[in-house]
Amino acid sequence: MSHGGGSDAAGIDPEQLWLGSTRPRRGRKPAYSREAITAAAVALADAEGLEAVTIRRVAAQVGAGAMSLYSYAPDKETLLELMVDHVSGELPTAHTPTDDxxxxxxxxxxxxxxxxxxxxxxxxxxxxxxxxxxxxxxxxxxxxxxxxxxxxxxxxxxxxxxxxxxxxxxxxxxxxxxxxxxxxxxxxxxxxxxxxxxxxxxxxxxxxxxxxxxxxxxxxxxxxxxxxxxxxxxxxxx
The missing domain is CATH 1.10.357.10 (Tetracycline Repressor, domain 2)
Incomplete structure (x- = not known):
């Protein structure tokens, strides 16, 4: 998958991605959430495949400018990480103990x-x-x-x-x-x-x-x- 920014997946900081704030720290209250942006990217991938997922296309889906999305996902690799974990939320996690x-x-x-x-x-x-x-x-x-x-x-x-x-x-x-x-x-x-x-x-x-x-x-x-x-x-x- 091609890059949408300057970093790559090897450079993603998991602490910053998963333990940090999900919204920009500065400026007025954002009009979009990371959850909504990720959900839009997932819907796009479901409909058209991964190649269709770009920052610009996702921004258009949520009615935002592409630059405003970089505060949430600075590149496509970060967006992909968010997408994978987003859909993982659909998987049931309850386990019934069994020896089998x-x-x-x-x-x-x-x-x-x-x-x-x-x-x-x-x-x-x-x-x-x-x-x-x-x-x-x-x-x-x-x-x-x-x-x-x-x-x-x-x-x-x-x-x-x-x-x-x-x-x-x-x-x-x-x-x-x-x-x-x-x-x-x-x-x-x-x-x-x-x-x-x-x-x-x-x-x-x-x-x-x-x-x-x-x-x-x-x-x-x-x-x-x-x-x-x-x-x-x-x-x-x-």
Whole structure:
């Protein structure tokens, strides 16, 4: 994502961003809030994708001048951090204690998938997201509580959650791309013809055997469940 100001995400100060004031310190009472500006950016990204989100476009959405928004978000990277945490507030954070941590972790993954499908820009945004805000931390707290029965140390639990989130983001990104491709029947037919030809050329016996195996349910939900089960059921907590 291109810059809207002079700094980059590596230069964002999380203390200033999340623990500081959410409104400019000087001058008269502002006509806009950081919450309203962030919500406008999220709506724009939901409708048109991340590339549509610029300080100028967001300013137009709230009826402000672009310069006035820099007091709240000095660049697009800061705005992206705010957007990610804003939508994280939609995720339920209550955790019911259970010894079945695998089931709890799978439930978290399903929440993440639904969340990312509601906000298709989110998988790409998470690739550069670096400073977890209060809503993100609240959901992380739920995940860490779910992992308590594993006996893993804190660092390992954080790694498991990062691994799970990366899996969901990658899967949903692929799911969205495949859904877009499936809207072109000619492209799908061409892919089938190509793989059929490759499987019959004699140089890819393993692929030919794999393609000849009985088909499994290919709905997005069934596919996600199979992949998720392999990941979570195979986690080593020893």
């Amino acid at each position: 941590w695998r089931a709890a972790l799978k439930a978290i993954a399903h929440l993440q998938r639904a969340h990312m499908l509601r906000h298709p820009w989110l998988p790409a945004a998470l690739a550069t997201h670096r400073t977890p805000g209060p809503n993100t931390l609240a959901f992380l707290e739920r995940a860490l509580a779910a992992l308590r029965p594993t006996g893993l140390d804190g660092a390992a639990k954080l790694e498991v959650f990062a691994q799970l989130t990366a899996f969901v983001a990658g899967h949903v990104g692929h799911e969205i791309a495949r859904a877009a491709a499936s809207r072109s029947p000619d492209r799908v037919a061409a892919e089938v013809r190509y793989l059929t030809a490759v499987a019959m050329d004699g140089r890819h016996p393993e692929l030919a055997e794999a393609l000849a195996a009985p088909a499994r349910p290919v709905t997005p939900e069934a596919t996600f469940d199979r992949f998720l089960n392999r990941l979570v059921d195979g986690l080593d907590t020893g």
